Amino acid sequence: xxxxxxxxxxxxxxxxQPASISCRSSQSLVHSDxxxxxxxxxxxxxxxxxxxxxxxSNRASGVPDRFSGSGSGTDFTLKISRVEAEDVGVYYxxxxxxxxxxxxxxxxxxxx
Amino acid sequence: QVQLxxxxxxxxxxxxxxxxxxxISGDSVSTDxxxxxxxxxxxxxxxxxxxxxxxxxxxxxxxxxxVRSRITINPDTSRNQFSLQLNSVTPDDTAVYYCVRGWIGxxxxxxxxxxxxxxSS
Numbered sequence: 001x002x003x004x005x006x007x008x009x010x011x012x013x014x015x016x017q018p019a020s021i022s023c024r025s026s027q028s029l030v031h032s033d034x035x036x037x038x039x040x041x042x043x044x045x046x047x048x049x050x051x052x053x054x055x056x057s058n059r060a061s062g063v064p065d066r067f068s069g070s071g072s073g074t075d076f077t078l079k080i081s082r083v084e085a086e087d088v089g090v091y092y093x094x095x096x097x098x099x100x101x102x103x104x105x106x107x108x109x110x111x112x
Numbered sequence: 113q114v115q116l117x118x119x120x121x122x123x124x125x126x127x128x129x130x131x132x133x134x135x136i137s138g139d140s141v142s143t144d145x146x147x148x149x150x151x152x153x154x155x156x157x158x159x160x161x162x163x164x165x166x167x168x169x170x171x172x173x174x175x176x177x178x179v180r181s182r183i184t185i186n187p188d189t190s191r192n193q194f195s196l197q198l199n200s201v202t203p204d205d206t207a208v209y210y211c212v213r214g215w216i217g218x219x220x221x222x223x224x225x226x227x228x229x230x231x232s233s
Contacts, residue, residue: 031217039219048210048223049159060221092159096216100176103159 002027002095004104012112019080021107023093028073030097037096040069040078043106044089052091053078085111114138116211116224124205124231130198134211134224141187141194142167146213149220150185150196154207161216165194201231 003026013019029036040053051060053069056076066081080087088111093104120132134148141148147166153159163175165185175183184197198205209227214220 035217037217041219048226050223051214051219051221054219055217060219094159094219096219101161101216103161105158 001100002029002098002102004093004095004102006091006093006104006107008107009105010108010110012110013080013083014112015085016082019083019087019109021078021091021093021109023071023076023078023104025074025076025095027098029076029095030073035097036072038069038071038076039094039096040067041092041094042087042089043092044086047089049092080109083109083111114213114222116213116222118209118211118224118227120227120229122228122230124201124229125233126202126231127200130196130201130205130209130229130231132196132209132211132227132229133193134195135191135193136213137192139213141165141192142189144168147215148185148187148194149212149214151210151212151220152207153210153226156204157207160207162196162198164216203231205229206231 005024007022036056038056041049042052043049052063057069068079090106090108092106115137117135124130147164149164150162163185165173165187182199187194211224212220213222
């Protein structure tokens with residue numbers, strides 16, 4: 001299975017400041033159809049995960065534009081341009097290129 | 113707005129069968145534009161995709177290798193819902209179970225509320 005490695009494990013951030021989360025895959029995530037099937041999810045405390053980004057950089061419906069995704073091949077990044085209090089939670093990357101789909105271990109974002 | 117409502121017992125005995133149901137509103141289990149998945153989350157395993165069912169001229173089921181010998185996901189078109197059965201459970205199957213709509217390649221866009229299932233005698 002493809003291993004997804006996230007860093008850092010924990011990310012203390014000051015309100016209004018940017019945040020960046022890294023996700024690396026053990027294999028290239030470029031699918032044979034040309035798409036790169038890398039998604040990001042947010043899980044707020046006590047809630048179900050919520051899709052933020054799909055196919056590397058496409059924001060899901062209703063996701064604020066302060067969230068952005070980038071990357072290619074095996075290296076990907078989720079950025080929050082200005083962290084707000086509601087952004088506290090755990091963020092997961094997930095690959096859907098190789099079978100079976102696999103998740104990263106998560107990055108916990110907290111307010112300093 | 114699509115919503116998924118989960119139901120099922122929160123406690124299952126070792127060696128017995130875990131059964132959960134996911135009722136769909138705002139969409140159809142028979143749609144050819146979505147798949148219906150089960151995902152679980154535990155401290156030891158993290159987030160783990162278990163399997164899916166979807167309709168493309170016929171019903172298709174696909175399962176993760178880690179549970180393939182023990183899992184069944186079935187659609188119920190009369191009730192517009194789908195179910196998860198996991199046989200011969202052990203304490204390692206203790207987790208929060210989510211039903212989820214969507215395609216793997218695009219992430220999953222609608223999640224149920226989650227059901228905490230504990231395997232214990």
